[in-house]
Amino acid sequence: MADNNKNTILIVDCDFLSMKLESDLLQANGFNVLKASCGKEALNMLKCSIPNLVILDIRLPDISGYELFNKIKQDARLANVKIIAVTAFAMKEEEQKIKSVGFDSFIAKPIDIKDFIRQIKDKVSG
Amino acid sequence: MNIKSFFTQSDKKLQKSEALYRELVEYANSIILRMDTEGNVTFFNTFAQKFFGYKPEEIIGKSVIRTIVPPTDTSGRNLKAMIEDLMVHSERYINNENENMLRGGKRVWVAWTNRPILDERGRLKEVLCIGNDITKLKEAEKEILIAKEAAESASRAKSAFLANMSHELRTPLNAIIGFSDSLLEGIAGALNEKQKEYAGYILESGKHLLSLINDVLDLSKVEAGKMELELSSFDLKELLRKSFSFVKEKAMKHNISLLDNVDNDLAPVTADERKIKQVVYNMLSNAMKFTPDGGKVGIEAKKINAGEIRVCVWDTGIGVEDKDKEKVFAEFEQIDNDYSRKYAGTGLGMPLSKKFVELHNGKMWFESEGQGKGTRFYFTLPLARINKE
Numbered sequence: 027m028a029d030n031n032k033n034t035i036l037i038v039d040c041d042f043l044s045m046k047l048e049s050d051l052l053q054a055n056g057f058n059v060l061k062a063s064c065g066k067e068a069l070n071m072l073k074c075s076i077p078n079l080v081i082l083d084i085r086l087p088d089i090s091g092y093e094l095f096n097k098i099k100q101d102a103r104l105a106n107v108k109i110i111a112v113t114a115f116a117m118k119e120e121e122q123k124i125k126s127v128g129f130d131s132f133i134a135k136p137i138d139i140k141d142f143i144r145q146i147k148d149k150v151s152g
Numbered sequence: 153m154n155i156k157s158f159f160t161q162s163d164k165k166l167q168k169s170e171a172l173y174r175e176l177v178e179y180a181n182s183i184i185l186r187m188d189t190e191g192n193v194t195f196f197n198t199f200a201q202k203f204f205g206y207k208p209e210e211i212i213g214k215s216v217i218r219t220i221v222p223p224t225d226t227s228g229r230n231l232k233a234m235i236e237d238l239m240v241h242s243e244r245y246i247n248n249e250n251e252n253m254l255r256g257g258k259r260v261w262v263a264w265t266n267r268p269i270l271d272e273r274g275r276l277k278e279v280l281c282i283g284n285d286i287t288k289l290k291e292a293e294k295e296i297l298i299a300k301e302a303a304e305s306a307s308r309a310k311s312a313f314l315a316n317m318s319h320e321l322r323t324p325l326n327a328i329i330g331f332s333d334s335l336l337e338g339i340a341g342a343l344n345e346k347q348k349e350y351a352g353y354i355l356e357s358g359k360h361l362l363s364l365i366n367d368v369l370d371l372s373k374v375e376a377g378k379m380e381l382e383l384s385s386f387d388l389k390e391l392l393r394k395s396f397s398f399v400k401e402k403a404m405k406h407n408i409s410l411l412d413n414v415d416n417d418l419a420p421v422t423a424d425e426r427k428i429k430q431v432v433y434n435m436l437s438n439a440m441k442f443t444p445d446g447g448k449v450g451i452e453a454k455k456i457n458a459g460e461i462r463v464c465v466w467d468t469g470i471g472v473e474d475k476d477k478e479k480v481f482a483e484f485e486q487i488d489n490d491y492s493r494k495y496a497g498t499g500l501g502m503p504l505s506k507k508f509v510e511l512h513n514g515k516m517w518f519e520s521e522g523q524g525k526g527t528r529f530y531f532t533l534p535l536a537r538i539n540k541e
Contacts, residue, residue, distance in 0.1 A: 043327035047334070054339050085319070114322035117315055117369070136326040136362060139333045 033150045034058040034075070038068040038094065039083040039112070044135065048081060048112065048142070055143050057150075065089035069097060077107060078150050082129075084113040084120070092127060099128070108149045112137065183262065183283035186269070189276055191215045191235050203285065205255030225251035226259055242268040242279060249286065261290040307376060314372055321365050329358040367500040371483065374507045381424040381511055388461065388533070389418040391425065392451050395432045399440050399449070408443055411450035418453060421461060421533055427508045428533070431516075434501040435465035435529050442527070443469035459535050466528040472520040480518060481506050502529075509533070 035052055039045045040063045049059040060077060062068035065088045068080075080098065084091035091111060098104050108130045113120070116134035124132045130149055133142060177184050178198045186195040193211050201207060204220050216235060217223060223232045231250060238245045245266045252262045262283040271277040332354035335343060343351065373379040392414050396403075403410050421428075432451075439449045447468040456462045472480060483503045506516040509531045516531040 041323055041326075043331075044323065047327060047330040050339065051330075051334065114319040114326065115315070116318060116322060120315075135322045136329040136358070139330055139337065 032056060032058045033079070034060060034077040035079045035081060035146065035150075036060040036062060036068065036071060036075075036077040037081045038062045038065070038086065038091075039081070040064060040085075040087050041083070044083070044112075047139075048137075051139055051143060052146065055147070057146075063087070065094045065097075068094060072098065072101070072104060076104060079108040079110065079146065081110050081112050081146075084111060084115050084124070095127065095129065110145070110149060112142075183281070183285075185281050185283075186278045187216055187281065188278050189239050191217060191239070193219070194278060200283075203254075204252075220252050220254075222251065222253045222259070227251075238266065238279065239276065242266060242276065252283075260285060260287045262286065310372070311376070311378075314369055318365060318369055322362075325358055325362055325365075329355060329362070332358060364500070367504055371500060371504050371507070374504070374511070379507075379511060382426065383422050384425055385420050385422045386425045387418075388421045388423075388428070388453065388463075389414050389416070391429060392432060392453055392463065395429070395436060395451070398433050399436050402440055403449070406440075406443075406445045408440065408445070409448045411448060413450060413452040415454040418455065418461065419535065421535060423512055423533060424508075427511070431505040431508050431531065432463070432465070434505045435531075438501060438529070439465050439467035439469065439527070443467045455535075456532070461533045461535060462530060463533070464528055464530045466526060468526045471523050471525045471527055472518070473523045477520075481516075505531075 033056075035057050037045055037048050037052075037059060039048070045061055045063070049061060052059050060071055060075065062071055065086050082091045082094060086094065089097075091113070095109055098107065098109060110131040110133060111124045111129045112133045112135060113124075114135040121132050121134070131145055133145060180197065181199060183200040183203055184195070184197040185193060185200050187193050192213055192215050194213075196206065196208055196211050201211075204211075206219065211219060217232050221231050221235060224230055229251075234245075234250065238248075245264070248264045248266060249261065250264070252260050254260060263286045264281050264283045267280045267282075268276050269278040269280055332351045334340060335351040336348060336355060370379065393412060396410050396412065400410070402408075436449065436451075443449055449465070449467045449469075452464040452466070453461060481503050483500060509516040513534050514532045516529070518527055518529045520527040
């Protein structure tokens with residue numbers, strides 16, 4: 027069950043192993059983790075819970091990470107939620123696009139686990 | 153001279169001069185024709201007759217439309233309207249290329265120069281048209297355009313393929329690198345020595361694979377002419393001195409001495425720092441790879457003339473035999489001997505480094521006196537701002 031004293035992070039990623047890796051790392055570092063494997067599932071979860079931070083993959087089975095980003099940004103209840111892209115689209119063009127639309131951060135897969143945790147902690151506390 | 157003989161003589165001169173011009177026009181290897189303001193042919197030279205396949209009696213007095221000019225061309229351009237416009241705005245058609253038609257209906261391309269001929273009152277009377285057959289040129293142009301489009305489409309497909317391939321390879325690598333690193337970090341509990349060792353191998357191999365993917369992508373970007381430099385001014389001296397930290401651990405393990413001989417007066421350079429760092433790292437790891445235990449690896453750098461810095465990474469390693477010298481900068485080539493098999497790399501490090509240096513308008517080369525005598529790799533970097541093309 028969710029512990030209200032902990033920060034909550036929603037991971038949206040359809041790759042089972044990325045989800046497993048990221049959620050295990052976050053839980054080991056004291057975060058609550060919510061998991062969604064597609065955009066629709068993520069939006070349903072966001073109806074009843076407001077996480078501190080959302081980790082978005084760019085390639086999702088239903089809608090793109092960009093579309094999901096826009097939907098979250100349009101929701102006034104979620105105004106303070108930080109959004110980080112964690113994606114295997116690691117080319118510079120993609121990184122520039124992700125940063126230009128307003129994601130709080132960009133992390134390329136494969137992630138460096140120490141850097142990943144450091145960046146998440148930074149964003150949640152900042 | 154009496155009047156009569158004067159006229160006879162001047163008549164003869166006139167006849168002679170007319171004959172000269174007639175010959176010139178008739179036998180010229182160009183289409184020469186005239187048409188009136190209605191577009192009806194009033195003159196048609198021999199070359200035009202042969203070219204279009206009309207005898208004078210078949211064409212004189214007839215409109216150019218539907219004889220030598222199709223009402224619309226193959227691409228749908230309205231040529232009837234063009235001829236009408238030519239009569240109004242002849243100045244726009246002084247040099248004009250359009251499709252024409254031979255007697256049998258075959259389409260050709262002709263480059264025309266059109267000259268208006270005015271009457272005494274300055275009104276358009278006729279148009280003098282001189283044309284050259286450019287059908288072959290047009291066909292070649294079309295073929296080049298098709299080839300260009302095919303090449304561009306192939307290049308787009310290649311870029312899309314690479315972006316996808318990169319994504320597909322990085323996804324499993326995320327699990328390989330992430331979970332092995334997690335094991336080593338003790339996230340799943342303490343490991344014994346053997347487990348640590350094995351997890352370390354998985355992590356190292358994963359990282360090696362990642363650098364290979366990055367090199368392949370970089371190389372294809374350079375080849376597609378899409379690699380851009382991010383220029384900034386930085387202290388090359390410091391970059392070079394710090395670069396030993398990449399290989400320090402390995403050097404200690406193999407008892408290899410690292411020697412720094414970087415000139416203290418080295419001025420800052422304007423270059424892509426990340427790429428230069430990658431070049432130096434590639435040179436150093438290459439030197440380490442081919443230097444047996446107890447050897448030496450060094451960096452030298454100095455200004456060699458007013459506008460250039462030369463960097464050298466040298467080693468006391470196995471050297472390069474003459475027969476292998478061409479392979480050093482060839483992609484995916486590795487010099488085949490027991491030593492390189494033992495220390496397999498990506499085979500892309502040096503070719504990519506050379507390309508990075510060349511993007512900076514620098515040069516990269518190496519010297520080796522032969523097997524067992526070590527190798528010296530050099531690159532130069534212009535000090536002046538790099539000219540982007």
